[in-house]
Amino acid sequence: DPNRVYAGLNQLTGELMAVKALSLMDRKGNHMQKQLAELQQELEMYKKLSHKHVVGYIDSQLDEKTSTLYIFLEYVPGGSICSMLERFGKFSEELVRNYTRQLLLGLEYLHGKRIVHRDVKGGNVLVSRDGIVKLADFGASKSNNGATIT
Template sequence: MCSPEVQENTGDLIEGSKFRWKKGELIGHGAIGKVYMGLNFETGEMMAVKQVDLGEHFGPQAAEELKAMDQEIHIFSMISHPNLVRYYGMEKTSTQFFIFLEYVSGGSIATMLRKFGAFSEQMVSNFTAQIVDGLHYLHSQSICHRDIKAANILYSNDGVVKLADFGTAKKIADVMNMSTGLKSLVGTPYMMAPEVIRQTGHGPPADIWSLACVIWEMATTKHPFTQYTDRMVAMYNIAHAKAPPNPPETLSEIAQDFVRKCMIIEAPRRASTKQLLEHPFIGEG
Protein backbone atom coordinates (compact mmCIF):
# COMPACT_ATOMS: atom_id res chain seq x y z
CA MET A 1 0.00 0.00 0.00
CA CYS A 2 1.36 3.38 -0.94
CA SER A 3 0.58 6.87 0.31
CA PRO A 4 -2.15 8.74 -1.57
CA GLU A 5 -3.04 12.37 -1.06
CA VAL A 6 -5.22 12.72 2.03
CA GLN A 7 -8.28 14.92 2.12
CA GLU A 8 -10.36 16.12 5.04
CA ASN A 9 -12.96 13.51 6.00
CA THR A 10 -16.16 14.53 4.23
CA GLY A 11 -17.37 11.02 3.53
CA ASP A 12 -16.14 11.36 -0.06
CA LEU A 13 -13.90 8.89 -1.82
CA ILE A 14 -10.24 9.74 -1.17
CA GLU A 15 -8.29 9.51 -4.41
CA GLY A 16 -4.61 8.66 -4.55
CA SER A 17 -2.10 7.97 -7.28
CA LYS A 18 -2.26 4.17 -6.80
CA PHE A 19 -5.32 3.40 -4.67
CA ARG A 20 -8.52 4.95 -3.44
CA TRP A 21 -10.09 4.59 -0.02
CA LYS A 22 -12.95 5.96 2.00
CA LYS A 23 -13.20 6.62 5.71
CA GLY A 24 -16.09 5.03 7.56
CA GLU A 25 -17.41 5.01 11.11
CA LEU A 26 -15.39 5.72 14.23
CA ILE A 27 -14.55 2.45 15.99
CA GLY A 28 -12.12 3.58 18.71
CA HIS A 29 -9.93 6.35 20.03
CA GLY A 30 -6.77 6.98 22.02
CA ALA A 31 -5.49 9.97 23.97
CA ILE A 32 -5.50 12.17 20.88
CA GLY A 33 -5.87 9.77 17.95
CA LYS A 34 -8.96 8.08 16.56
CA VAL A 35 -9.50 4.77 14.76
CA TYR A 36 -11.91 4.56 11.84
CA MET A 37 -13.18 1.85 9.59
CA GLY A 38 -11.76 2.27 6.12
CA LEU A 39 -12.52 0.69 2.77
CA ASN A 40 -9.95 0.17 0.04
CA PHE A 41 -11.97 0.91 -3.09
CA GLU A 42 -9.61 -1.07 -5.32
CA THR A 43 -9.38 -4.34 -3.38
CA GLY A 44 -12.66 -4.10 -1.46
CA GLU A 45 -10.76 -4.85 1.75
CA MET A 46 -11.82 -3.32 5.06
CA MET A 47 -9.10 -1.57 7.06
CA ALA A 48 -8.62 -0.01 10.47
CA VAL A 49 -7.30 3.52 9.99
CA LYS A 50 -5.51 5.22 12.88
CA GLN A 51 -5.69 8.98 12.53
CA VAL A 52 -4.14 11.89 14.41
CA ASP A 53 -5.13 15.44 13.47
CA LEU A 54 -2.23 17.88 13.74
CA GLY A 55 -4.00 21.10 14.73
CA GLU A 56 -2.62 24.41 15.90
CA HIS A 57 -2.90 23.22 19.52
CA PHE A 58 -0.47 20.39 18.88
CA GLY A 59 1.18 19.92 22.26
CA PRO A 60 3.43 17.50 24.21
CA GLN A 61 0.71 14.82 24.49
CA ALA A 62 0.12 14.82 20.74
CA ALA A 63 3.86 14.78 20.09
CA GLU A 64 4.22 11.74 22.37
CA GLU A 65 1.43 9.87 20.57
CA LEU A 66 2.98 10.68 17.19
CA LYS A 67 6.28 9.34 18.50
CA ALA A 68 4.51 6.12 19.46
CA MET A 69 2.93 5.89 16.01
CA ASP A 70 6.33 6.37 14.37
CA GLN A 71 7.68 3.60 16.58
CA GLU A 72 4.75 1.39 15.64
CA ILE A 73 5.41 1.94 11.94
CA HIS A 74 9.09 1.13 12.44
CA ILE A 75 8.21 -2.17 14.11
CA PHE A 76 5.48 -3.00 11.59
CA SER A 77 7.93 -2.52 8.73
CA MET A 78 10.01 -5.42 10.09
CA ILE A 79 7.35 -8.02 10.96
CA SER A 80 4.87 -10.31 9.27
CA HIS A 81 3.07 -13.18 10.99
CA PRO A 82 -0.48 -14.63 11.01
CA ASN A 83 -0.87 -13.83 14.71
CA LEU A 84 0.16 -10.20 14.35
CA VAL A 85 -2.08 -7.46 12.95
CA ARG A 86 -1.04 -6.74 9.36
CA TYR A 87 0.35 -3.34 8.40
CA TYR A 88 -0.70 -1.88 5.04
CA GLY A 89 1.04 1.48 5.04
CA MET A 90 1.03 5.02 6.36
CA GLU A 91 0.70 8.56 5.20
CA LYS A 92 1.49 11.89 6.78
CA THR A 93 0.54 15.37 5.69
CA SER A 94 0.90 18.78 7.33
CA THR A 95 -2.46 18.31 9.04
CA GLN A 96 -3.02 14.56 9.49
CA PHE A 97 -1.20 11.30 10.19
CA PHE A 98 -2.64 7.92 9.20
CA ILE A 99 -1.69 4.27 9.76
CA PHE A 100 -3.53 1.65 7.72
CA LEU A 101 -3.91 -1.70 9.48
CA GLU A 102 -5.75 -4.96 9.10
CA TYR A 103 -9.33 -4.75 10.37
CA VAL A 104 -9.96 -7.59 12.83
CA SER A 105 -13.70 -8.14 13.00
CA GLY A 106 -14.22 -9.66 16.43
CA GLY A 107 -12.72 -6.88 18.53
CA SER A 108 -10.41 -7.40 21.47
CA ILE A 109 -10.26 -10.23 23.98
CA ALA A 110 -11.03 -7.63 26.65
CA THR A 111 -14.29 -6.79 24.87
CA MET A 112 -15.16 -10.47 24.53
CA LEU A 113 -14.62 -11.00 28.25
CA ARG A 114 -16.93 -8.10 29.08
CA LYS A 115 -19.62 -9.48 26.77
CA PHE A 116 -19.39 -13.22 27.46
CA GLY A 117 -17.54 -13.68 30.74
CA ALA A 118 -14.66 -16.05 31.45
CA PHE A 119 -13.57 -18.43 28.70
CA SER A 120 -13.49 -22.21 28.90
CA GLU A 121 -10.06 -23.73 29.44
CA GLN A 122 -10.10 -25.15 25.92
CA MET A 123 -10.67 -21.65 24.56
CA VAL A 124 -7.95 -20.23 26.81
CA SER A 125 -5.58 -22.92 25.54
CA ASN A 126 -6.44 -22.18 21.91
CA PHE A 127 -5.96 -18.42 22.30
CA THR A 128 -2.80 -18.83 24.37
CA ALA A 129 -1.22 -21.05 21.72
CA GLN A 130 -1.76 -18.35 19.11
CA ILE A 131 -0.51 -15.56 21.37
CA VAL A 132 2.65 -17.54 22.15
CA ASP A 133 3.16 -18.23 18.45
CA GLY A 134 3.02 -14.50 17.73
CA LEU A 135 5.31 -13.71 20.65
CA HIS A 136 7.76 -16.42 19.57
CA TYR A 137 8.05 -14.75 16.18
CA LEU A 138 8.55 -11.30 17.75
CA HIS A 139 11.18 -12.53 20.17
CA SER A 140 12.99 -14.36 17.37
CA GLN A 141 13.25 -10.94 15.71
CA SER A 142 14.61 -9.47 18.97
CA ILE A 143 11.43 -7.45 19.45
CA CYS A 144 9.67 -7.00 22.79
CA HIS A 145 6.00 -6.04 22.64
CA ARG A 146 6.01 -4.55 26.17
CA ASP A 147 2.25 -4.07 26.52
CA ILE A 148 0.67 -7.52 26.32
CA LYS A 149 -2.87 -7.31 27.70
CA ALA A 150 -6.35 -8.46 26.71
CA ALA A 151 -7.18 -5.06 25.17
CA ASN A 152 -4.21 -5.38 22.79
CA ILE A 153 -5.10 -8.85 21.54
CA LEU A 154 -7.68 -8.97 18.77
CA TYR A 155 -9.91 -11.81 17.67
CA SER A 156 -11.35 -12.41 14.22
CA ASN A 157 -14.66 -14.11 13.56
CA ASP A 158 -12.84 -17.16 12.15
CA GLY A 159 -11.06 -17.78 15.47
CA VAL A 160 -7.66 -16.24 14.72
CA VAL A 161 -5.99 -14.24 17.50
CA LYS A 162 -3.70 -11.33 16.61
CA LEU A 163 -1.39 -9.17 18.70
CA ALA A 164 -1.93 -5.46 18.12
CA ASP A 165 -0.70 -2.04 19.29
CA PHE A 166 3.06 -1.94 18.80
CA GLY A 167 3.45 1.65 19.98
CA THR A 168 5.62 0.62 22.93
CA ALA A 169 7.40 -2.29 21.22
CA LYS A 170 11.18 -2.12 20.93
CA LYS A 171 13.93 -3.90 19.02
CA ILE A 172 17.03 -4.35 21.14
CA ALA A 173 20.45 -5.71 20.29
CA ASP A 174 20.82 -8.25 23.09
CA VAL A 175 17.47 -8.98 24.72
CA MET A 176 18.90 -11.62 27.05
CA ASN A 177 21.39 -9.28 28.70
CA MET A 178 19.27 -7.86 31.50
CA SER A 179 21.99 -5.39 32.55
CA THR A 180 21.70 -3.60 29.21
CA GLY A 181 18.06 -4.36 28.54
CA LEU A 182 15.21 -1.88 28.22
CA LYS A 183 14.80 0.23 31.34
CA SER A 184 11.85 2.51 30.63
CA LEU A 185 8.65 2.12 32.62
CA VAL A 186 6.07 1.15 29.99
CA GLY A 187 3.03 -1.05 29.82
CA THR A 188 -0.11 -1.46 31.89
CA PRO A 189 0.48 -1.42 35.68
CA TYR A 190 -1.31 -4.64 36.65
CA MET A 191 0.34 -6.48 33.74
CA MET A 192 3.91 -5.29 34.29
CA ALA A 193 6.63 -7.73 35.24
CA PRO A 194 8.56 -6.95 38.46
CA GLU A 195 11.73 -5.98 36.60
CA VAL A 196 9.82 -3.50 34.43
CA ILE A 197 8.49 -1.69 37.51
CA ARG A 198 11.90 -1.78 39.19
CA GLN A 199 13.43 -0.38 35.96
CA THR A 200 16.42 -2.68 36.31
CA GLY A 201 16.39 -3.70 32.66
CA HIS A 202 13.98 -6.02 30.88
CA GLY A 203 13.59 -8.06 27.72
CA PRO A 204 11.33 -10.82 26.33
CA PRO A 205 10.70 -12.41 29.75
CA ALA A 206 8.63 -9.33 30.60
CA ASP A 207 6.22 -10.29 27.79
CA ILE A 208 6.01 -13.80 29.24
CA TRP A 209 4.94 -12.45 32.65
CA SER A 210 2.26 -10.31 30.96
CA LEU A 211 1.10 -13.36 28.98
CA ALA A 212 0.38 -15.14 32.27
CA CYS A 213 -1.67 -12.13 33.37
CA VAL A 214 -3.72 -12.39 30.16
CA ILE A 215 -4.34 -16.11 30.79
CA TRP A 216 -5.52 -15.08 34.25
CA GLU A 217 -7.94 -12.59 32.68
CA MET A 218 -9.28 -15.08 30.15
CA ALA A 219 -9.88 -17.68 32.86
CA THR A 220 -11.40 -15.38 35.49
CA THR A 221 -12.17 -11.98 33.81
CA LYS A 222 -9.81 -10.41 36.38
CA HIS A 223 -6.11 -9.62 36.54
CA PRO A 224 -4.02 -11.46 39.15
CA PHE A 225 -3.66 -8.51 41.54
CA THR A 226 -7.26 -7.53 42.21
CA GLN A 227 -6.57 -7.18 45.93
CA TYR A 228 -4.78 -3.92 45.13
CA THR A 229 -7.35 -1.37 43.99
CA ASP A 230 -4.76 1.41 43.75
CA ARG A 231 -2.39 1.10 40.81
CA MET A 232 0.61 2.53 42.63
CA VAL A 233 0.10 0.13 45.53
CA ALA A 234 -0.19 -2.74 43.06
CA MET A 235 3.02 -1.75 41.29
CA TYR A 236 4.91 -1.48 44.56
CA ASN A 237 3.79 -4.94 45.68
CA ILE A 238 4.54 -6.53 42.29
CA ALA A 239 8.02 -4.97 42.25
CA HIS A 240 8.84 -6.18 45.77
CA ALA A 241 7.11 -9.57 45.68
CA LYS A 242 9.16 -12.50 46.98
CA ALA A 243 6.93 -15.02 45.21
CA PRO A 244 4.35 -14.86 42.41
CA PRO A 245 0.62 -15.28 43.10
CA ASN A 246 -0.85 -18.77 42.91
CA PRO A 247 -2.59 -19.50 39.57
CA PRO A 248 -6.41 -19.49 39.46
CA GLU A 249 -7.84 -22.61 41.08
CA THR A 250 -10.37 -22.91 38.25
CA LEU A 251 -7.56 -23.94 35.90
CA SER A 252 -6.40 -27.53 35.55
CA GLU A 253 -3.03 -28.54 36.98
CA ILE A 254 -1.49 -28.49 33.50
CA ALA A 255 -2.74 -24.95 32.91
CA GLN A 256 -1.57 -23.86 36.36
CA ASP A 257 1.87 -25.27 35.63
CA PHE A 258 1.98 -23.23 32.42
CA VAL A 259 1.15 -20.05 34.37
CA ARG A 260 3.76 -20.84 37.03
CA LYS A 261 6.46 -21.19 34.37
CA CYS A 262 5.53 -17.72 33.09
CA MET A 263 5.27 -15.97 36.47
CA ILE A 264 8.68 -16.55 38.02
CA ILE A 265 10.03 -13.51 39.85
CA GLU A 266 13.55 -13.94 38.45
CA ALA A 267 13.15 -13.02 34.79
CA PRO A 268 15.92 -15.28 33.37
CA ARG A 269 14.22 -18.33 34.91
CA ARG A 270 10.90 -17.79 33.11
CA ALA A 271 10.04 -20.12 30.26
CA SER A 272 10.88 -18.92 26.77
CA THR A 273 8.31 -18.93 23.99
CA LYS A 274 10.05 -21.97 22.50
CA GLN A 275 9.62 -23.87 25.76
CA LEU A 276 6.02 -22.74 26.12
CA LEU A 277 5.14 -23.96 22.63
CA GLU A 278 6.18 -27.44 23.76
CA HIS A 279 4.16 -27.30 26.99
CA PRO A 280 1.23 -29.77 27.09
CA PHE A 281 -1.24 -26.97 27.91
CA ILE A 282 -0.92 -25.70 24.35
CA GLY A 283 1.52 -28.08 22.66
CA GLU A 284 -0.91 -30.95 22.25
CA GLY A 285 -3.20 -28.73 20.15
Protein backbone atom coordinates (compact mmCIF):
# COMPACT_ATOMS: atom_id res chain seq x y z
CA ASP A 1 0.00 0.00 0.00
CA PRO A 2 1.63 3.26 -1.10
CA ASN A 3 -0.35 5.25 1.51
CA ARG A 4 0.94 4.54 5.01
CA VAL A 5 1.09 6.10 8.48
CA TYR A 6 4.33 6.14 10.46
CA ALA A 7 5.42 7.45 13.85
CA GLY A 8 7.64 10.51 13.48
CA LEU A 9 9.82 12.73 15.64
CA ASN A 10 10.31 16.48 15.20
CA GLN A 11 14.11 16.77 15.43
CA LEU A 12 13.90 20.36 16.70
CA THR A 13 11.20 20.09 19.38
CA GLY A 14 11.18 16.39 20.24
CA GLU A 15 7.43 16.25 19.52
CA LEU A 16 6.08 12.85 18.47
CA MET A 17 3.72 12.92 15.51
CA ALA A 18 1.96 10.68 13.03
CA VAL A 19 3.31 10.94 9.48
CA LYS A 20 0.92 9.98 6.70
CA ALA A 21 2.69 9.29 3.40
CA LEU A 22 0.51 9.60 0.28
CA SER A 23 1.86 8.50 -3.10
CA LEU A 24 0.95 10.91 -5.89
CA MET A 25 1.82 8.48 -8.69
CA ASP A 26 -0.75 6.46 -10.58
CA ARG A 27 -0.22 2.78 -11.44
CA LYS A 28 1.52 3.75 -14.69
CA GLY A 29 4.02 5.94 -12.81
CA ASN A 30 2.48 9.24 -13.89
CA HIS A 31 2.47 12.15 -11.43
CA MET A 32 -1.10 13.00 -10.43
CA GLN A 33 -1.04 16.80 -10.64
CA LYS A 34 -4.82 17.18 -10.27
CA GLN A 35 -4.83 14.99 -7.14
CA LEU A 36 -2.02 17.10 -5.62
CA ALA A 37 -3.98 20.31 -6.22
CA GLU A 38 -7.07 18.77 -4.58
CA LEU A 39 -5.04 17.51 -1.60
CA GLN A 40 -3.45 20.92 -1.07
CA GLN A 41 -6.90 22.52 -1.09
CA GLU A 42 -8.08 19.94 1.46
CA LEU A 43 -5.08 20.58 3.69
CA GLU A 44 -5.82 24.32 3.71
CA MET A 45 -9.23 23.50 5.18
CA TYR A 46 -7.79 20.92 7.61
CA LYS A 47 -5.33 23.55 8.96
CA LYS A 48 -8.30 25.57 10.20
CA LEU A 49 -9.70 22.72 12.32
CA SER A 50 -8.88 22.74 16.01
CA HIS A 51 -10.87 20.60 18.44
CA LYS A 52 -10.16 18.27 21.35
CA HIS A 53 -11.94 15.38 19.56
CA VAL A 54 -10.40 15.82 16.09
CA VAL A 55 -6.82 14.72 15.32
CA GLY A 56 -4.73 17.88 14.94
CA TYR A 57 -2.97 18.87 11.72
CA ILE A 58 0.67 19.97 12.13
CA ASP A 59 2.12 20.45 8.65
CA SER A 60 2.67 18.86 5.25
CA GLN A 61 5.58 18.52 2.87
CA LEU A 62 5.87 17.38 -0.75
CA ASP A 63 8.84 15.23 -1.80
CA GLU A 64 8.96 15.96 -5.53
CA LYS A 65 11.61 13.28 -6.22
CA THR A 66 9.35 10.46 -5.00
CA SER A 67 6.01 12.22 -5.69
CA THR A 68 5.02 11.62 -2.07
CA LEU A 69 3.02 14.03 0.06
CA TYR A 70 3.81 13.75 3.78
CA ILE A 71 1.12 14.96 6.19
CA PHE A 72 2.21 15.52 9.80
CA LEU A 73 -0.56 14.96 12.35
CA GLU A 74 -1.04 14.80 16.10
CA TYR A 75 0.23 11.47 17.45
CA VAL A 76 -2.45 9.55 19.38
CA PRO A 77 -0.64 6.76 21.30
CA GLY A 78 -3.64 4.63 22.28
CA GLY A 79 -4.36 3.64 18.69
CA SER A 80 -7.76 2.98 17.19
CA ILE A 81 -10.86 1.65 18.92
CA CYS A 82 -10.52 -1.41 16.62
CA SER A 83 -7.03 -2.19 17.88
CA MET A 84 -8.11 -1.59 21.49
CA LEU A 85 -10.98 -4.07 21.11
CA GLU A 86 -8.53 -6.65 19.76
CA ARG A 87 -6.16 -6.06 22.70
CA PHE A 88 -8.63 -5.70 25.57
CA GLY A 89 -11.84 -7.41 24.46
CA LYS A 90 -15.30 -5.88 24.55
CA PHE A 91 -15.85 -2.55 26.30
CA SER A 92 -18.23 -1.96 29.19
CA GLU A 93 -21.47 -0.15 28.41
CA GLU A 94 -20.18 2.80 30.46
CA LEU A 95 -17.02 3.06 28.33
CA VAL A 96 -19.00 2.78 25.09
CA ARG A 97 -21.21 5.67 26.29
CA ASN A 98 -18.13 7.72 27.19
CA TYR A 99 -16.43 7.14 23.82
CA THR A 100 -19.68 7.72 21.89
CA ARG A 101 -20.31 11.05 23.66
CA GLN A 102 -16.80 12.24 22.79
CA LEU A 103 -17.13 11.05 19.20
CA LEU A 104 -20.40 12.97 18.84
CA LEU A 105 -18.73 16.14 20.17
CA GLY A 106 -16.10 15.82 17.43
CA LEU A 107 -18.76 15.23 14.77
CA GLU A 108 -20.80 18.18 16.06
CA TYR A 109 -17.71 20.40 15.68
CA LEU A 110 -17.08 19.18 12.12
CA HIS A 111 -20.74 19.62 11.15
CA GLY A 112 -20.61 23.15 12.55
CA LYS A 113 -17.75 23.76 10.09
CA ARG A 114 -19.92 22.24 7.34
CA ILE A 115 -17.74 19.12 7.07
CA VAL A 116 -19.16 15.59 6.89
CA HIS A 117 -16.66 12.83 7.81
CA ARG A 118 -18.35 10.00 5.80
CA ASP A 119 -16.07 7.22 7.13
CA VAL A 120 -16.66 6.99 10.89
CA LYS A 121 -15.56 3.49 11.94
CA GLY A 122 -13.50 1.91 14.70
CA GLY A 123 -10.27 2.21 12.71
CA ASN A 124 -10.75 5.98 12.30
CA VAL A 125 -11.53 6.69 15.95
CA LEU A 126 -8.36 7.03 18.01
CA VAL A 127 -7.99 7.11 21.79
CA SER A 128 -5.29 9.07 23.61
CA ARG A 129 -3.40 7.74 26.62
CA ASP A 130 -5.82 9.59 28.93
CA GLY A 131 -9.00 8.29 27.24
CA ILE A 132 -9.73 11.21 24.92
CA VAL A 133 -11.42 10.11 21.67
CA LYS A 134 -10.23 11.77 18.44
CA LEU A 135 -11.65 11.45 14.93
CA ALA A 136 -9.00 10.67 12.31
CA ASP A 137 -8.60 9.97 8.59
CA PHE A 138 -10.58 12.57 6.71
CA GLY A 139 -9.91 10.94 3.32
CA ALA A 140 -13.61 10.43 2.55
CA SER A 141 -14.84 13.68 4.11
CA LYS A 142 -16.78 16.29 2.20
CA SER A 143 -17.28 19.93 2.96
CA ASN A 144 -20.64 21.39 2.10
CA ASN A 145 -19.19 23.03 -1.01
CA GLY A 146 -18.17 19.62 -2.40
CA ALA A 147 -14.42 19.80 -1.69
CA THR A 148 -12.85 16.70 -0.14
CA ILE A 149 -11.04 16.84 3.22
CA THR A 150 -7.97 14.71 3.96
